[in-house]
Amino acid sequence: MKAVILAAGIASRLRPLTNDRPKCLLEIGGKCLLQRSFDGLIQNGITEFVVVTGYLHEQIEAFLNNRYQEVAITYIYNEQYASTNNIYSLWLARPEVEGKEMLLLDSDILFDPQIVARLLASEHQDILALNNHPLGEEEMKIVPDGEGKVKEISKTCAISDATGESIGIERMSASYTTALYKELKVMMELEGLVNIFYERAFERLIPQGHTFWIEDTTDLFSTELDTVEDFNSAKELIPAELY
Secondary structure, eight states: OEEEEEEOOOOGGGTTTTSSSOGGGOEETTEEHHHHHHHHHHHTTOOEEEEEEOTTHHHHHHHHHHHOTTSEEEEEEOTTTTTOOHHHHHHHTHHHHTTSOEEEEETTEEEOTHHHHHHHHSSOSSEEEEEOSOOOSSSOEEEEOTTSBEEEEESSSOGGGOOEEEEEEEEEOHHHHHHHHHHHHIIIIISOOOSSOTHHHHHHHGGGTOOOEEEEOTTSOEEEOOSHHHHHHHHHHSOGGGO
């Protein structure tokens, strides 16, 4: 199974911290986010990686090539990183993972590697991690159906209907990635929806019979770094065992 890490964004809301480095190379507890993601994935048996880069991509490639020579890393450069969102970066990974199992991760999350372990150990092949905490407008909220699967996933769904936030880690089966890239082809090539979040594709697949089971990982640490405030908070909140 390959892990796809989306790391193309400019992260303007984290400036000035990201003036001279990509967000995934920001350090928390002496390790950058990308190192923590790679270490956690390797700890769980992942040895093949696809990293979609953009902003200051040379720094990302230099860091990974220097530190992770024992694993296979494919780099895909999103030349349009300044004018597109993560859905386009995911689309660019198509040649590497369409019709194959994969783990999809955002590069701006700080998480306990046990979250990945739970997803990989699940009997469900299509499953995502959820964190149940007080929600606002910015969170990627999840509304479940009666069986424990995703009924709706978006930032705009009703907070009262949601059970938590998607933390940005999804496990997908070969059949799911086949359906996903079929839908993305329409969204990218026919509709030009290059500047939205990839979860919109997930939503469009739900009526077609493709969705995720929900793994509640609230008991395990995870947080997303979107702003300077998020970064400062993460430095205070990260559990000692993750240092």
